[in-house]
Amino acid sequence: MSQLVIAIILALIAAVLFTLIGLISGSDETAILVPITLIVVLLGAPPVAVFAFFMAAVLSKHLTHAIPTALMGVPGDTTAAPMLEHANFMRRIGMPHIALRKMISGGIIGAFIALPLSLLFAVFLSQFGNFFQENAGIIFTAAAVLIGYFSKGRWASILLILPIAMMFQGLDMVSSTVVGEHLSISFFLGIAIGPMLSDLLMASSKSARPEVKRDEMNVYRLAPEKKTWSGYFPNPFKVLTRKQSTAVAGTSFISSFTFALSPVGMTSLMGELVGSRTKGQYKKATSSLATMNGVTESTYIAETIIPLVAFGIPLSPVALGPAAALFNAPPIFTSEPVNNLHNLMSPLEFLLYGLIGIVIASFIAYPFSMNYARKASVFVKKHINQEAIVAMFIGIVVLLSFYEGGLAGTLVTFTIAAIGGMLNRFLGVGIGVLFMIFYGSSWMISTLFGL
Amino acid sequence: MAQKDKLTAAKQESYVEVIGDTVLGKHLITTIIISVFLSLGFFHLGKFIFPKVAPENMVQSYSLLLGIAGSLIALLVNALLFKPKRKLLESSGTTEELSIIYKDLQLDLEDERESITNDPVTMEEMKEQGIYDMFFSDEEDRKE
Numbered sequence: 341m342s343q344l345v346i347a348i349i350l351a352l353i354a355a356v357l358f359t360l361i362g363l364i365s366g367s368d369e370t371a372i373l374v375p376i377t378l379i380v381v382l383l384g385a386p387p388v389a390v391f392a393f394f395m396a397a398v399l400s401k402h403l404t405h406a407i408p409t410a411l412m413g414v415p416g417d418t419t420a421a422p423m424l425e426h427a428n429f430m431r432r433i434g435m436p437h438i439a440l441r442k443m444i445s446g447g448i449i450g451a452f453i454a455l456p457l458s459l460l461f462a463v464f465l466s467q468f469g470n471f472f473q474e475n476a477g478i479i480f481t482a483a484a485v486l487i488g489y490f491s492k493g494r495w496a497s498i499l500l501i502l503p504i505a506m507m508f509q510g511l512d513m514v515s516s517t518v519v520g521e522h523l524s525i526s527f528f529l530g531i532a533i534g535p536m537l538s539d540l541l542m543a544s545s546k547s548a549r550p551e552v553k554r555d556e557m558n559v560y561r562l563a564p565e566k567k568t569w570s571g572y573f574p575n576p577f578k579v580l581t582r583k584q585s586t587a588v589a590g591t592s593f594i595s596s597f598t599f600a601l602s603p604v605g606m607t608s609l610m611g612e613l614v615g616s617r618t619k620g621q622y623k624k625a626t627s628s629l630a631t632m633n634g635v636t637e638s639t640y641i642a643e644t645i646i647p648l649v650a651f652g653i654p655l656s657p658v659a660l661g662p663a664a665a666l667f668n669a670p671p672i673f674t675s676e677p678v679n680n681l682h683n684l685m686s687p688l689e690f691l692l693y694g695l696i697g698i699v700i701a702s703f704i705a706y707p708f709s710m711n712y713a714r715k716a717s718v719f720v721k722k723h724i725n726q727e728a729i730v731a732m733f734i735g736i737v738v739l740l741s742f743y744e745g746g747l748a749g750t751l752v753t754f755t756i757a758a759i760g761g762m763l764n765r766f767l768g769v770g771i772g773v774l775f776m777i778f779y780g781s782s783w784m785i786s787t788l789f790g791l
Numbered sequence: 792m793a794q795k796d797k798l799t800a801a802k803q804e805s806y807v808e809v810i811g812d813t814v815l816g817k818h819l820i821t822t823i824i825i826s827v828f829l830s831l832g833f834f835h836l837g838k839f840i841f842p843k844v845a846p847e848n849m850v851q852s853y854s855l856l857l858g859i860a861g862s863l864i865a866l867l868v869n870a871l872l873f874k875p876k877r878k879l880l881e882s883s884g885t886t887e888e889l890s891i892i893y894k895d896l897q898l899d900l901e902d903e904r905e906s907i908t909n910d911p912v913t914m915e916e917m918k919e920q921g922i923y924d925m926f927f928s929d930e931e932d933r934k935e
Binding site for chain 1: 805806807808809810812813814815816818819821822823825826827829830831834849851852854855856858859861862863865866869870872873874875876877878879880881889892893896898902903905906907910912913916917920922925926
């Protein structure tokens with residue numbers, strides 16, 4: 341019973357926190373969700389509560405990421421990027437508020453479809469779980485090659501798999517000698533904040549500075565709201581037309597079964613599928629936006645639940661990125677051997693606590709974004725400077741890595757962030773590829789040298 | 792990417808773009824120092840205090856929580872310390888002609904009107920939102 345109470349409280353905290361974080365434009369999911377989920381795990385929250393927290397966080401974040409996307413034309417995070425084109429059209433004709441309402445309503449429908457469906461699929465797939473767990477090293481290595489092949493830096497990513505694995509193992513050897521145990525949080529925090537750190541490093545280097553230098557402040561336009569919402573909790577099915585609700589339901593249904601594809605790719609694919617069948621720009625834009633935000637929710641949920649419930653090892657882009665802490669948060673959760681939510685929770689608990697997470701998030705993030713979207717974005721844009729936001733994340737990352745491995749932990753994090761960030765920025769080596777290499781590196785290096 | 796119109800900055804300072812927004816280098820250094828100092832400072836404070844008041848196996852976790860509190864206090868301090876380096880334009884009224892926008896985007900307003908007229912559900916929705924007239928008023932003007 342007390343587990344239930346803790347789960348509800350944590351879901352509430354996640355919903356409020358991530359509703360606010362969603363307002364910050366460009367807030368990367370991995371860099372934010374990983375450290376904050378880690379904190380919850382490390383503080384000793386029961387597994388079911390961690391899951392409810394994560395579900396509430398994902399839903400809230402993806403509902404409110406629509407706010408900067410629709411109102412300011414700045415993608416709320418990476419999955420919001422495909423929505424920009426249609427959102428910009430709606431903004432230009434002065435109807436960003438309509439775009440926003442369509443997106444948010446699509447998102448909430450998508451989430452409620454994805455949770456039970458992906459769970460069913462995961463239970464079906466779990467009979468293959470042992471095979472995946474026993475061959476995790478090979479699978480991660482193969483996945484690194486595959487994801488690398490489809491990333492922007494195709495051949496560079498593949499060529500660098502062994503050298504990067506060597507670097508990970510080298511750092512592991514040094515840090516485990518210093519600390520006395522193997523570090524893991526420090527490693528994947530480093531991968532997660534790489535892109536942020538590369539911006540900072542470039543600003544501090546005379547030769548790279550011109551790349552990130554701007555002579556003027558960024559200017560954001562915020563169109564005025566035409567009409568405020570009447571009532572506090574709008575019905576998503578009334579905000580969408582019947583056709584749009586069907587489109588959202590259908591695409592969320594399909595994307596609930598995919599767990600190995602990139603969420604950004606799924607989002608644009610499904611949006612295109614619906615958009616191309618719709619005539620008239622207004623309808624095309626609103627239908628695509630509702631669909632795409634629905635798909636960002638459903639892929640995120642499916643890509644978290646399917647690998648978690650079926651295999652217990654992180655085998656999807658989301659599991660390797662934002663949801664990483666559900667699989668690996670040593671000493672509490674580990675994926676080799678599997679000792680994480682996979683074996684600590686039953687499928688029924690996944691359903692129950694997942695529902696607690698998304699219901700609570702719906703009751704907080706949904707009406708908030710429908711009613712106060714504009715006021716909230718004005719407040720953030722006017723009063724919270726970007727420096728404070730960047731600094732807070734650097735502070736949290738330093739704290740967590742220091743917590744895990746002292747100075748050695750922090751050094752590991754920043755070494756990996758510096759190298760990974762540059763590889764990502766200049767060679768297009770995806771963050772997912774880096775995660776895969778990290779998980780496969782122990783197998784690769786020990787097989788290669790017969791250790 | 793993002794539609795960021797540029798305005799001439801009043802001061803001749805140059806900005807740096809970090810995760811999609813402009814910041815001032817020296818402000819960023821100050822905020823990072825404050826944030827790291829407060830986060831680690833509170834963490835160590837916790838490790839000093841909690842052994843006296845809390846069970847031994849909870850000391851690390853409680854200290855971590857105190858450290859996170861430090862990060863949040865840093866956010867607050869930093870938010871009060873500096874002004875954001877971005878400009879917000881709340882453009883009033885959308886007097887821009889819809890047709891100009893459509894032409895700009897190489898879309899046909901006539902096609903759009905047709906698609907709306909042929910779809911009573913969308914027409915109803917647009918009337919409810921008070922945007923229907925925006926699409927059709929100038930057509931009536933022309934007839935007059």
